[in-house]
Amino acid sequence: MRTSESSLKDRYPRQRVLHRDGTDSKYCKVVNLLNALYTLFNAIISNYDVYKDESIDDAYMLVSCLLIRNGSRHAGMIASTAWHLLEGVDS
Numbered sequence: 001m002r003t004s005e006s007s008l009k010d011r012y013p014r015q016r017v018l019h020r021d022g023t024d025s026k027y028c029k030v031v032n033l034l035n036a037l038y039t040l041f042n043a044i045i046s047n048y049d050v051y052k053d054e055s056i057d058d059a060y061m062l063v064s065c066l067l068i069r070n071g072s073r074h075a076g077m078i079a080s081t082a083w084h085l086l087e088g089v090d091s
Contacts (some may be wrong), residue, residue, distance in 0.1 A: 040088050048081045049073065060085075 045052055049070050053061040065074035
């Protein structure tokens, strides 16, 4: 049984799908780069008391002290995470 495209959009409104036939390697390189970047970001974020709220286009939104109260450490957590993300991208 196949699900129509419109019903998939209704069931998963926040999901995006990129379908390419594989003939243009530029698209594959971009998808692989973004996948590696977001995998790196998620690994770094898991080491800190921060929560990834949204990934929209090229923006990454992090919050701290939202799910788990951490007193006055939230600014330091965000700053440390941001520093680690920049170091990760540079390497």
